[in-house]
Amino acid sequence: MGMTMTQKILAAHAGLESVKAGQFIEAKLDAVLANDITGPVAIKQLPGMGATEVFDKDRVYLVPDHFTPNKDIKAAEQCKMMREFARGQELTNYFEVGRVGIEHALLPEQGLVVAGDVVIGADSHTCTYGALGAFSTGMGSTDIAAGMARGYSWFKVPSAIKFELVGQPQGWVSGKDVILHIIGMIGVEGARYKSMEFTGEGVKYLNMDARLTICNMAIEAGAKNGIFPVDDITIAYLDGRAKREYTVFEADADAEYDETYVIDLSQIKSTVAFPHLPENTRTIDNVGDVVIDQVVIGSCTNGNISDMEVAAKILKDRKVADNVRCIIFPGTQNIYKECIQRGWAETFIDAGAVFSTPTCGPCLGGHMGILAAGERAVATTNRNFVGRMGHVESEVYLASPAVAAASAVAGKIAGPEDL
Numbered sequence: 581m582g583m584t585m586t587q588k589i590l591a592a593h594a595g596l597e598s599v600k601a602g603q604f605i606e607a608k609l610d611a612v613l614a615n616d617i618t619g620p621v622a623i624k625q626l627p628g629m630g631a632t633e634v635f636d637k638d639r640v641y642l643v644p645d646h647f648t649p650n651k652d653i654k655a656a657e658q659c660k661m662m663r664e665f666a667r668g669q670e671l672t673n674y675f676e677v678g679r680v681g682i683e684h685a686l687l688p689e690q691g692l693v694v695a696g697d698v699v700i701g702a703d704s705h706t707c708t709y710g711a712l713g714a715f716s717t718g719m720g721s722t723d724i725a726a727g728m729a730r731g732y733s734w735f736k737v738p739s740a741i742k743f744e745l746v747g748q749p750q751g752w753v754s755g756k757d758v759i760l761h762i763i764g765m766i767g768v769e770g771a772r773y774k775s776m777e778f779t780g781e782g783v784k785y786l787n788m789d790a791r792l793t794i795c796n797m798a799i800e801a802g803a804k805n806g807i808f809p810v811d812d813i814t815i816a817y818l819d820g821r822a823k824r825e826y827t828v829f830e831a832d833a834d835a836e837y838d839e840t841y842v843i844d845l846s847q848i849k850s851t852v853a854f855p856h857l858p859e860n861t862r863t864i865d866n867v868g869d870v871v872i873d874q875v876v877i878g879s880c881t882n883g884n885i886s887d888m889e890v891a892a893k894i895l896k897d898r899k900v901a902d903n904v905r906c907i908i909f910p911g912t913q914n915i916y917k918e919c920i921q922r923g924w925a926e927t928f929i930d931a932g933a934v935f936s937t938p939t940c941g942p943c944l945g946g947h948m949g950i951l952a953a954g955e956r957a958v959a960t961t962n963r964n965f966v967g968r969m970g971h972v973e974s975e976v977y978l979a980s981p982a983v984a985a986a987s988a989v990a991g992k993i994a995g996p997e998d999l
Contacts, residue, residue, distance in 0.1 A: 582832025584740040585807055586775040589715040589829050593698045601739035601836075609639070610697040610714075612727040615683055615940075616644035618702030620661045625725035634669050635731030641673045641692060642666050643683035646940040651947040678913070681938045684708040684796060684880035685911025688788075694818055695810045696827030700727050705880055705962065707798045710807035711791035713814055713828065717805045738804040740775040741766075742837040745782030747846030752996050754890070755790025756882055756960065756980040759797045760851040762843065764861030772802035774838060777831065779809060782845045788817045789884040796881045797962050800858040850995050852958075853978035856966045864983060864995040874957040875906045875988040876969075877981050878936075879943045882960035883911030885918060887981040892924035894985035894996055895931040901991030906933035907942055907949050933988070945969045951976075958987045 583591065583598060591599045593607035612634075614622050619642050626632075634640045642662050647655035666674035673692060675681065684705050687693050695713035699706060702724040709716035719733070727733045743762065763770070776798045778791075786794070791808045798806030808814070810828045818826060850864040877891050888910055900906045908928050910916045916938060919925045928935045942949030943961040951957055951970030956977065959969065964976035977993060986996045 581836050582834040584775060584835045584837070585777055585809065585829050585831040586715050586740060586805060587737060588831070589696060589698060590735060590737055592829070599737045601737055603737045604734060605737060606732050606734050607698050609700060609727050609731050609733055611639050611641060611693060611699045612724060613641045613643065613683060613687070613699065613701035613703070613706060614721070614724055615646050615703055616648060616655065616658050616662060617646045618721045618724065620658050621721035622702060622725040622728060623661060623665050625722055626729060629725060629729050631729035634671070634728045637670050638672045639731070640671055640728050641687065642671060643675045643680060643686060644677070645680055645682050645938065646944065647946050648680065648939060649677055649937065651941070681912030682880045682883055682940055685883050685915070688712060688792065689821070689912050689914060691818070691821035691823045694822045694824060694826035695814060696829055700724060700733055704799045705796050707803065707805045708792055708796040708880060710795035710798065710805050711788060712818065713808060713810035715805055715807065718799065738773055738775045739838050740777050741771055742840040743776060743778045744780040744840060744842045745778060745845055746780050746842060747782050747844045748785045749845045749848065752850055752980070752982040753848050754980045754982065755786060755793035757848055757851045758790070758843070758845065759794045760853050760858065760861050760978065761848050763797065763801050763858045764851065764853070766801055768800060768857055768859045769802045771798070773804050776801065776803045776806040778806070782843070783808060783811065784813070785845060787886060788813060789886040792884065793881055797858070800962060850980060850983050852983060852993060853964055855964055855975040855977065858962070858964060858978060867993045870956065870977065870993040872904060872958050872987055872992055873955040874949065874951065875904060875984050876942045876949055876957060876959040876961060877907070877984045878909035878911065879940065879961040880911065881962045882981050883909065883915065883938065885915050887960065888915060888919050888924055890981040891985040892927045894982060894999070895933065895989070896927050898931055898989045898999070900932035900988045903991050904988050906931070906988040907936060908933050909936040909938055909942070912938055942969060958984050958993060960984050
C-alpha cells in the first residue's frame with residue numbers, strides 16, 4: 581500500500597523507506613516555533629534537560645505576537661525572557677515589535693517554512709504551513725523544548741482523509757467559507773489525529789492565502805495537520821522568498837485514506853459558524869437577524885493581503901454602523917505597509933474602523949478587543965468557544981472577511997450582497 585503526502589514527508593525525515601498509520605517514529609525537524617505565551621515555558625524546561633544551547637540557531641523561531649505590544653507587566657516579563665534567550669543563543673529569527681507579525685502569517689511570508697518541511701510549534705495553528713506542502717503541527721511546550729534542544733521529535737503517523745475539491749468558488753466565497761463548510765460537515769472531531777489532505781482540480785482556484793486559511797483551521801476539525809499538493813501556485817509563492825531548498829512530495833496513487841469527500845466549491849455559500857463551536861455553521865441566507873457589537877478582521881487565519889483587499893473593497897465609501905466597533909489588524913508589518921501604500925488604511929479609517937499593528941490579542945481575548953457580557957462579535961478568527969474573546973456570556977460568530985466587513989456596515993450579520 582502506498583503512502584499519503586504526509587506519510588511520505590514523515591518517512592523521509594525519519595530516514596525510513598516507508599511508514600504506516602499508527603506507527604511511532606522519531607523525525608528530524610526543519611523548524612521549531614514558539615510565541616510569547618508558550619516560548620517562556622519551553623525555555624524554562626531546557627536546563628532540566630541538560631541543554632545549554634539550541635540545536636540550530638537558524639531553525640528555532642521565536643515570535644512574540646500574542647500579548648504584544650505588551651499588554652501588562654506579566655506580558656512584558658514574558659517577552660523579556662524570550663528576548664534575552666534569543667540574544668544569548670544568537671537566534672537568527674527572533675521577531676521583536678516593529679518587525680513582528682502574527683507567527684503563522686509571518687513565517688510563510690519570510691520564506692522560513694518551505695515545501696517538504698517538518699515543523700513543530702507551540703501553538704495549535706502551526707498546521708497552517710500545510711498550505712506550502714509541509715507537514716506542520718502544534719505541540720505542547722515541553723515537546724517544543726525537546727525539539728529546540730535536539731532537532732528531533734516523536735510522532736504517531738496519522739491516517740488521512742482525502743478532500744477532493746472540484747469546481748470553482750463563486751462570488752465572495754473564500755477559503756474561510758470552504759473550511760467552515762467542511763468543519764460543519766464533519767464536525768470538530770471529524771478528523772481527530774488525522775491528516776486532512778486536499779486534492780483535486782478545484783485546488784487551482786484557491787490562491788495561497790485561501791490555502792493558508794484552510795490549513796490553519798484543520799485543527800478545528802481535530803486534525804493533526806492539513807496539507808495541499810505543491811503546484812505552480814505554491815512554487816510561485818516559494819520562489820524568491822524561500823530561505824532554503826525545498827522538496828516536493830506527492831501522495832502515491834494507491835495511498836490509503838480513511839474517508840474521501842468530494843467538495844464542490846461552486847456550490848459553497850458564504851458560511852458563518854455560530855456560537856460556541858466552529859462546526860455550528862449556517863449559510864449566509866440562513867443566519868436570521870443577529871445584531872452585533874463588534875467586528876474583528878485579521879488574525880493568523882485571515883490577516884493576509886487578499887483578506888485586507890476584500891475588506892477594503894466592501895468598506896470603501898461606506899461607514900461602520902454606529903453601534904459597531906470594527907477592528908482590523910493585518911498579519912504582518914509588510915501587509916500593514918502595503919495596506920498603507922494601496923490606500924486601504926485610509927479606507928478603513930474613513931469607514932470608522934480601528935487599523936491596528938499585527939497582534940493575536942483580540943482573537944484569544946488577550947487585549948485590544950475584549951467582549952463584555954452579552955456582546956456579540958463577528959470575527960475572521962478561528963475559534964468561537966465560550967469566553968474565547970472575553971466574557972463567558974459573550975458570543976463569537978466566525979466568518980470570512982467579506983461577511984465580517986459587510987456585517988460591520990449593516991450592524992448585524994450580513995453578506996456583501998445585502999448592502
